[in-house]
Amino acid sequence: xxxxxxxxxxxxxxxxxxxxxxxxxxxxxxxxxxxxxxxxxxxxxxxxxxxxxxxxxxxxxxxxxxxxxxxxxxxxxxxx
Numbered sequence: 001x002x003x004x005x006x007x008x009x010x011x012x013x014x015x016x017x018x019x020x021x022x023x024x025x026x027x028x029x030x031x032x033x034x035x036x037x038x039x040x041x042x043x044x045x046x047x048x049x050x051x052x053x054x055x056x057x058x059x060x061x062x063x064x065x066x067x068x069x070x071x072x073x074x075x076x077x078x079x080x
Contacts, residue, residue: 006035023049027058 001016003009006026009016016022022045026032032050039046056062 006031009035009039020045022046025049025053025059028053029057032058 001012001019003012009026022039024036024039024046026036028050036046036048036050040048053059053062056065
């Protein structure tokens with residue numbers, strides 16, 4: 001299940017509860033960190049996976065950063 005807003009996280013608690021393992025990739029801002037901690041404290045099935053986006057606010061920022069890095073590297077290649 002993918003929720004594109006933290007506000008859906010609270011609304012979907014009943015549906016989320018059906019799963020035995022839940023990986024959280026919430027934003028690495030204050031709200032996301034707070035919600036992650038709250039979820040982990042409430043139930044052992046929640047796992048914080050936001051570390052995969054370390055150095056970025058969220059997955060989107062990470063993907064944009066990688067795309068820009070690839071474009072820069074392509075620009076550094078020799079034409080021959």
